[in-house]
Amino acid sequence: MEKTAFLGVDLGGTNTKIAVVSREGEILVRETIPTKAMRPAKEVVEDIAVAARNGQLAAQTKGYQVGGLGIGIPGLIDWQEGICLLLPNFPNKWQGIPIKSWLEEALSIPVSVINDVRAITLAEKRFGAGKGVNSLIMIAIGTGIGGGVVVNGNLYIGKDGGAGELGHITVEPQGVRCGCGNRGCLEAYASGPAMVAQALRALVQQNDTLIRDLVEGDLNRVTPKVIAQAARAGDEIAREILIKSGSYIGQALSCACVAVNPEMVVIGGGVAQAGELLFESIRQGIEERLFIIPSNTIQIVPAELGMDAGVIGTATWAKEKNR
Numbered sequence: 001m002e003k004t005a006f007l008g009v010d011l012g013g014t015n016t017k018i019a020v021v022s023r024e025g026e027i028l029v030r031e032t033i034p035t036k037a038m039r040p041a042k043e044v045v046e047d048i049a050v051a052a053r054n055g056q057l058a059a060q061t062k063g064y065q066v067g068g069l070g071i072g073i074p075g076l077i078d079w080q081e082g083i084c085l086l087l088p089n090f091p092n093k094w095q096g097i098p099i100k101s102w103l104e105e106a107l108s109i110p111v112s113v114i115n116d117v118r119a120i121t122l123a124e125k126r127f128g129a130g131k132g133v134n135s136l137i138m139i140a141i142g143t144g145i146g147g148g149v150v151v152n153g154n155l156y157i158g159k160d161g162g163a164g165e166l167g168h169i170t171v172e173p174q175g176v177r178c179g180c181g182n183r184g185c186l187e188a189y190a191s192g193p194a195m196v197a198q199a200l201r202a203l204v205q206q207n208d209t210l211i212r213d214l215v216e217g218d219l220n221r222v223t224p225k226v227i228a229q230a231a232r233a234g235d236e237i238a239r240e241i242l243i244k245s246g247s248y249i250g251q252a253l254s255c256a257c258v259a260v261n262p263e264m265v266v267i268g269g270g271v272a273q274a275g276e277l278l279f280e281s282i283r284q285g286i287e288e289r290l291f292i293i294p295s296n297t298i299q300i301v302p303a304e305l306g307m308d309a310g311v312i313g314t315a316t317w318a319k320e321k322n323r
């Protein structure tokens with residue numbers, strides 16, 4: 001008898017990853033294609049369908065039948081109708097693109113749509129850092145800040161699919177305006193671009209910092225990675241940036257912890273690789289503000305699945321939607 005596997009698609013602004021994933025979370029087939037997001041959405045989706053069909057055929061030769069496809073969207077979606085509402089990092093924003101029905105027409109298998117970080121949260125719960133726990137909060141720190149919530153062993157996405165939008169917890173009530181319309185959102189203070197902006201300010205103000213040497217004076221080369229490198233070498237300005245960001249993240253997480261009372265907080269995303277100083281500041285930020293429930297019993301751990309989490313999570317979402 002043929003075994004069933006699921007297609008997972010991780011739609012990114014630069015590249016799109018497509019994989020066939022077994023029920024046990026093992027990647028059977030994988031392919032990465034350039035998204036070329038400046039093209040009409042229809043063409044992007046057609047390329048995804050071609051790669052998905054190739055994946056389906058390759059999985060068949062391994063004895064697997066594909067039972068459905070899950071796709072992770074980097075933005076706001078109507079997850080029930082499978083329509084994109086706003087993809088901030090796509091040139092034409094993809095407003096109103098019916099991605100679910102387009103893919104279902106092309107592939108004749110059920111398609112399930114989910115926010116990209118919610119998919120990563122599901123992957124970490126089923127196969128990664130959160131395997132053994134019943135409740136967790138995931139935060140992914142990168143160009144933006146996303147997140148997800150697991151309660152009673154399952155991903156909880158909320159009425160509109162927005163449960164876990166931790167990047168939009170207010171951390172400075174009178175703060176700067178965020179892309180979402182609110183003021184003082186976490187994302188505006190602790191995301192990768194927010195850290196880079198602080199470093200650039202220090203450089204322009206002619207502060208003494210190792211960051212300048214690391215980028216050889218070229219301001220375009222300042223990244224969260226460079227800031228982390230300078231911090232590890234003991235640079236005060238870089239350390240301050242990481243500690244401040246960590247403290248904001250901890251502040252937002254303490255709010256989320258009060259709502260969920262989780263066993264675990266999972267920290268992922270590119271910026272999370274900044275290392276121990278950021279983690280320590282996040283831990284401290286939580287402890288400083290969380291009194292009503294015990295904070296010292298919350299496990300704060302790094303994500304485990306890395307770059308594969310997106311396709312594993314979206315395939316798993318498809319599996320759980322098509323039992």
Ligand SMILES: [Zn+2]
Nearest residue numbers: 168178180185
């Ligand atoms: Zn916001």
